[in-house]
Amino acid sequence: MSGRLLRLAWRNLWRNPRRTLITMVAIGLGYAMLLFVACLMAGLRHQMVESGTDLVLSDAEVHAPNYYPDRPTSQTLGERDGTDVSALINAIAADPRVAAASPRVYGYGLVSATHESAGAELLGVVPDQEQKITVLQSRMVKGSYLTGRIAKSVVMGDKLATTIGVEVGSEIVLLTPAADGSTGNDLYTVVGMFHTGLDAMDRNLVLMPLASLQELLRLPPGRIHEVGIKLLDSDITAATKTAAALEVQLSKSFPVRVRAWPELAPELADYVQFNRRVTFILFLIFFLLAVMGIVNTMLMAIVARTRELGMLLAVGMRPVQLVGLIVAEAAILAGGSLVLGAALGSPVLWYLQVHGLYLGGSRGAISLGGVVVGPLWYGRQDFTAYTQAALGLAVIAVVSALYPALRAARFRPAEALRKV
Amino acid sequence: MRWQKGIVAVCLALISLNVGQISQAADDQRAQEIVDGVARLFTSKSTTATVDMQITKEDLQRKITMQFWSVDESNILIRIRSPQEDAGTAILKVGGKIWYYLPKANRTVKIPTSMMMSPWMGSDFTLNDLVKQSRLTNDYVIATSFNGLRDGVAMSEYTLTPKPAAVVVWGKITLEVRKADRMPVLQRYYDEDGRLVRELTFSEYKTVSGRLIPTRLVMRPMGQAVEQTTITYEKINFDEPISEETFSRKNLKQ
Numbered sequence: 268m269s270g271r272l273l274r275l276a277w278r279n280l281w282r283n284p285r286r287t288l289i290t291m292v293a294i295g296l297g298y299a300m301l302l303f304v305a306c307l308m309a310g311l312r313h314q315m316v317e318s319g320t321d322l323v324l325s326d327a328e329v330h331a332p333n334y335y336p337d338r339p340t341s342q343t344l345g346e347r348d349g350t351d352v353s354a355l356i357n358a359i360a361a362d363p364r365v366a367a368a369s370p371r372v373y374g375y376g377l378v379s380a381t382h383e384s385a386g387a388e389l390l391g392v393v394p395d396q397e398q399k400i401t402v403l404q405s406r407m408v409k410g411s412y413l414t415g416r417i418a419k420s421v422v423m424g425d426k427l428a429t430t431i432g433v434e435v436g437s438e439i440v441l442l443t444p445a446a447d448g449s450t451g452n453d454l455y456t457v458v459g460m461f462h463t464g465l466d467a468m469d470r471n472l473v474l475m476p477l478a479s480l481q482e483l484l485r486l487p488p489g490r491i492h493e494v495g496i497k498l499l500d501s502d503i504t505a506a507t508k509t510a511a512a513l514e515v516q517l518s519k520s521f522p523v524r525v526r527a528w529p530e531l532a533p534e535l536a537d538y539v540q541f542n543r544r545v546t547f548i549l550f551l552i553f554f555l556l557a558v559m560g561i562v563n564t565m566l567m568a569i570v571a572r573t574r575e576l577g578m579l580l581a582v583g584m585r586p587v588q589l590v591g592l593i594v595a596e597a598a599i600l601a602g603g604s605l606v607l608g609a610a611l612g613s614p615v616l617w618y619l620q621v622h623g624l625y626l627g628g629s630r631g632a633i634s635l636g637g638v639v640v641g642p643l644w645y646g647r648q649d650f651t652a653y654t655q656a657a658l659g660l661a662v663i664a665v666v667s668a669l670y671p672a673l674r675a676a677r678f679r680p681a682e683a684l685r686k687v
Numbered sequence: 688m689r690w691q692k693g694i695v696a697v698c699l700a701l702i703s704l705n706v707g708q709i710s711q712a713a714d715d716q717r718a719q720e721i722v723d724g725v726a727r728l729f730t731s732k733s734t735t736a737t738v739d740m741q742i743t744k745e746d747l748q749r750k751i752t753m754q755f756w757s758v759d760e761s762n763i764l765i766r767i768r769s770p771q772e773d774a775g776t777a778i779l780k781v782g783g784k785i786w787y788y789l790p791k792a793n794r795t796v797k798i799p800t801s802m803m804m805s806p807w808m809g810s811d812f813t814l815n816d817l818v819k820q821s822r823l824t825n826d827y828v829i830a831t832s833f834n835g836l837r838d839g840v841a842m843s844e845y846t847l848t849p850k851p852a853a854v855v856v857w858g859k860i861t862l863e864v865r866k867a868d869r870m871p872v873l874q875r876y877y878d879e880d881g882r883l884v885r886e887l888t889f890s891e892y893k894t895v896s897g898r899l900i901p902t903r904l905v906m907r908p909m910g911q912a913v914e915q916t917t918i919t920y921e922k923i924n925f926d927e928p929i930s931e932e933t934f935s936r937k938n939l940k941q
Binding site: 341347377379382383384385386440442444445447448449450452453454485 | 742744746747749770772773776787789791792793794796797798799801802805806808809
């Protein structure tokens with residue numbers, strides 16, 4: 268029976284191709300519009316998270332239990348004995364959700380040039396590995412990023428360099444309280460300067476090879492403070508879940524805490540959650556607009572067929588069958604429309620992801636709440652939102668056909684036939 | 688007749704009030720003198736000293752030996768003799784500026800004031816504690832907060848609160864002094880919220896170069912079970928001439 272009903276529904280749809288096509292375009296365009304909005308919003312969220320986590324803060328960080336947030340120099344991973352760094356990195360990188368991992372050592376102290384001194388945060392990294400988890404190397408404005416070749420080399424924020432009056436090639440003295448209580452001090456060469464747009468980094472950060480900083484702090488090679496992790500999916504919930512799973516996994520060897528970026532940068536997480544709520548409201552408004560178009564078209568399409576439906580009842584179709592027929596029509600129509608909408612939308616989505624929307628502004632990237640937002644707004648594919656929107660529209664299309672269908676099922680055939 | 692009595696009474700009241708004020712002023716003067724005396728315990732026209740600093744932390748034991756030269760409080764030179772890692776490091780205060788000589792880098796570095804308040808050489812003292820003691824009476828208002836017996840010893844306690852315009856870190860400092868010889872016993876440092884932050888105890892009073900001084904100072908930060916830093920004056924000479932050159936930047940490197 269249902270096969271016959273479907274065949275009938277299909278034939279009915281093409282009995283009036285123009286009406287069907289108009290309805291399809293209405294639903295399809297509504298869907299394409301939702302895809303566009305979802306893609307841009309996901310892109311904005313992603314860009315916020317990325318720009319917050321791709322400079323020093325990474326997607327997740329592995330610490331000794333008591334290290335964060337005070338960051339005492341003595342609280343290295345594996346406590347005083349240190350840890351087998353490469354084994355730890357390998358264990359982390361073995362997780363399929365991890366894109367890359369890099370060891371880090373932190374310190375603070377005085378950066379001193381010939382005439383001026385300033386306090387700074389010292390970050391020791393392995394340059395080759397660090398470049399896989401952060402993008403500071405792409406923010407160099409003078410000189411070059413660290414290479415493994417020159418041991419006692421540093422790169423620093425451009426504002427810090429201006430404050431203490433150094434250029435690329437200048438010598439600086441670093442002075443820091445070392446782990447054994449002595450005062451670590453040594454000479455270094457400035458090889459490059461970066462500009463991130465974030466004042467806290469441009470004024471305060473000195474990056475140097477991991478081994479150099481360990482030597483300055485009198486930490487043996489096995490003692491590091493942190494492993495920075497880049498995740499394949501850095502979304503707020505995915506990152507938190509992965510960090511928790513990693514912590515369970517790594518804790519089998521020795522006690523560690525794995526913190527995802529929402530825990531390390533709660534203000535960024537708040538911002539993302541806020542953005543998510545705004546997106547939801549915006550999405551809802553667009554969804555309602557699409558729904559109004561669909562409901563209107565479906566209602567009109569069925570009201571216009573009162574006479575035809577009355578005829579079907581008159582020749583003996585049972586009301587239940589009539590409702591089934593109309594719902595089947597609506598379902599086929601909705602399915603076709605969504606395919607049409609996806610076909611219309613996908614080139615746009617591709618363009619947004621690859622080229623981005625240019626937002627203007629002559630000064631390039633701006634920093635907002637600790638996050639650098641670039642002049643280009645890139646989209647990002649959010650298949651969850653796409654599926655939800657598709658299901659939502661399909662349900663709305665069927666439901667909006669159901670109401671006139673139920674009404675039609677109660678027609679007295681004689682009256683319905685009299686309608687034009 | 689009655690109103691004449693009244694006038695006499697008023698006059699008497701005014702006089703006694705005045706006397707009260709005068710004695711109050713004298714008290715303040717005395718308190719000021721005593722606190723000032725404590726702040727200047729180790730300074731003289733020219734002072735040389737050998738000082739041990741024993742640092743005890745949960746995971747760390749360190750003993751630093753240093754030599755100390757000062758003229759008043761304006762010129763100070765500290766030279767670290769041991770341990771090996773820090774030997775040769777020298778700190779010079781001259782003309783209100785602080786310089787560090789770092790033997791490993793073989794450089795002299797100017798220290799910004801912001802670094803004066805951070806723990807020095809891993810100890811519980813700050814550089815400020817070592818080179819800026821005598822500013823207490825300039826920056827704080829002194830009030831006598833206790834007079835009497837404590838543990839059978841006649842003591843006075845003074846409470847120092849910062850003057851409105853003073854740029855200081857502490858919200859309050861209390862100082863307990865033995866009445867008999869004006870020797871300090873205990874100095875407590877409070878933060879701006881009135882919480883006790885650290886405690887400095889003085890002991891082992893000795894007469895050196897004709898002066899009575901406590902030769903042992905123990906600084907204990909609050910909230911740490913084992914952490915403390917002890918300063919012991921091994922040798923100290925007051926008013927022994929020091930050549931001007933001692934405090935030159937050239938002399939830092941040795």
